[in-house]
Amino acid sequence: MTIGTLSQEVEDFWVKVSTEIKRMNMEPEKFNPTALENYYDEKSVWWKKDFINQLIDEARRNKKTRNLCNFLLYEYVNLVLYDLDEYFIEEKQTFLRALTKGINQTSWSLRKQTVQELISSHVSMSTHFEQYYKQRSKKLEEELGHSCLNKLYAEMNQADIERYTNVCVNILHLTKDLYWYLQKKTIKLESHILEAEWQDLLFIQKNDPFHQCFKDINTKTIFTALGHLNYQNIFIHESNIVSRPNSLAIDLPNEIYIFIQKGRGSEYLQSLLHEIGHGIYYSSLKKEYHIEQKQLGFRGITEAFAYSTQLLLLDKNFLASLNVIEDKHIEALIDYYKWDFLRQLRLVCVQFLLAVKHMEKNTYESLMNFTKKVIEETFFVHFPKELYWLYIGDLKTSLEYVAGWVWGIQLRHYMKGCKLEQQKQELFTLRKDSDLPLVLNREEFNFLKNDAYQIGVRELFTY
Numbered sequence: 148m149t150i151g152t153l154s155q156e157v158e159d160f161w162v163k164v165s166t167e168i169k170r171m172n173m174e175p176e177k178f179n180p181t182a183l184e185n186y187y188d189e190k191s192v193w194w195k196k197d198f199i200n201q202l203i204d205e206a207r208r209n210k211k212t213r214n215l216c217n218f219l220l221y222e223y224v225n226l227v228l229y230d231l232d233e234y235f236i237e238e239k240q241t242f243l244r245a246l247t248k249g250i251n252q253t254s255w256s257l258r259k260q261t262v263q264e265l266i267s268s269h270v271s272m273s274t275h276f277e278q279y280y281k282q283r284s285k286k287l288e289e290e291l292g293h294s295c296l297n298k299l300y301a302e303m304n305q306a307d308i309e310r311y312t313n314v315c316v317n318i319l320h321l322t323k324d325l326y327w328y329l330q331k332k333t334i335k336l337e338s339h340i341l342e343a344e345w346q347d348l349l350f351i352q353k354n355d356p357f358h359q360c361f362k363d364i365n366t367k368t369i370f371t372a373l374g375h376l377n378y379q380n381i382f383i384h385e386s387n388i389v390s391r392p393n394s395l396a397i398d399l400p401n402e403i404y405i406f407i408q409k410g411r412g413s414e415y416l417q418s419l420l421h422e423i424g425h426g427i428y429y430s431s432l433k434k435e436y437h438i439e440q441k442q443l444g445f446r447g448i449t450e451a452f453a454y455s456t457q458l459l460l461l462d463k464n465f466l467a468s469l470n471v472i473e474d475k476h477i478e479a480l481i482d483y484y485k486w487d488f489l490r491q492l493r494l495v496c497v498q499f500l501l502a503v504k505h506m507e508k509n510t511y512e513s514l515m516n517f518t519k520k521v522i523e524e525t526f527f528v529h530f531p532k533e534l535y536w537l538y539i540g541d542l543k544t545s546l547e548y549v550a551g552w553v554w555g556i557q558l559r560h561y562m563k564g565c566k567l568e569q570q571k572q573e574l575f576t577l578r579k580d581s582d583l584p585l586v587l588n589r590e591e592f593n594f595l596k597n598d599a600y601q602i603g604v605r606e607l608f609t610y
């Protein structure tokens with residue numbers, strides 16, 4: 148195996164696959180799932196246990212191959228677990244659809260009743276979840292020889308779990324009082340709930356109190372407000388078939404697509420800014436970089452740019468320049484965003500802590516109790532412990548989102564008052580000893596080493 152040619156092969160493979168994904172989002176009538184399957188079949192030599200393990204060995208010896216290994220390992224695991232995952236994901240989706248329908252009722256007691264009924268009609272979900280994870284581990288053990296994928300990901304991403312845990316615990320502590328204060332305010336604004344339940348948070352998130360006040364959003368105005376005038380490489384495609392907002396980088400830095408469901412309101416605006424942040428990051432990369440540098444690396448870096456852009460919504464002047472809402476609503480909207488962003492940040496921290504707990508192979512009873520306790524203490528709501536499985540995910544995603552949020556907060560602090568165009572070039576550079584794509588080029592961004600992130604947290608989330 149020569150790493151040099153493998154890198155080029157992966158790039159060709161990615162262009163084909165992502166072009167197909169673009170078609171799926173833009174011209175669904177022309178999309179043919181067999182074409183996508185064929186691209187994977189053509190590369191059958193990659194999806195073999197020996198090949199992946201050889202790559203893992205190589206990545207342990209030579210840091211340069213880590214991104215390549217991470218990418219192929221992730222794809223390999225998805226293929227190996229496809230049938231198993233699909234069954235569980237389908238079941239989870241059915242449950243979530245029923246839940247979304249139930250919690251959309253304006254009446255607090257009806258929402259509570261719906262959730263209770265839903266839990267009693269799905270009592271088998273937690274048993275299924277336990278079986279699913281056991282089968283997953285067994286299958287990985289058989290196929291790959293590693294039963295704990297989380298441990299492998301942590302190693303491949305060189306993640307210091309203890310340090311990440313401390314950062315999460317610390318952020319939860321730092322933001323606790325403000326979150327509680329804003330939540331009381333937000334919930335009162337929305338309805339008259341005295342005692343909040345977990346589903347009430349989901350309700351408010353889906354039915355933001357400002358929806359009616361929003362004007363249509365003009366994407367050109369957003370780019371102008373961002374000071375990012377060179378946006379011809381970023382294509383925004385609004386459509387009703389897109390299930391969740393996402394960005395797709397096909398050929399970097401020239402071809403970046405943002406897919407988002409047509410909409411308006413506060414959730415739409417923050418999603419749009421988040422995805423534009425990804426677009427800004429991708430469009431800042433240089434064409435001559437290898438695909439390992441541009442795309443296959445640790446997702447936390449692109450997420451940092453996305454969160455940093457989204458966090459601009461806490462800036463009064465920026466929000467006013469978008470011309471999406473009357474000035475008289477701006478302050479209340481910022482408070483709402485502060486609450487919502489803190490909710491997202493705190494959730495990311497909680498999910499990381501849960502992923503770690505899960506990795507430690509605790510009994511399900513103790514996992515259930517731990518989840519209930521953490522969710523209740525973090526969000527000041529009652530949480531049904533039967534639903535603990537809803538928030539347990541893989542460690543890789545949690546690591547990337549925790550890092551994305553922390554760096555995003557630091558970027559916002561650092562770029563305060565600066566034009567994005569002027570700043571972005573000096574923000575990242577290539578790390579000499581590895582092919583990690585682009586590391587943030589300043590010591591204060593290394594939250595694994597110092598506590599500078601706390602300044603950003605305090606600055607953004609004060610009241």
Ligand SMILES: [Zn+2]
Binds near residue numbers: 421425450453
């Ligand atoms: Zn993102």
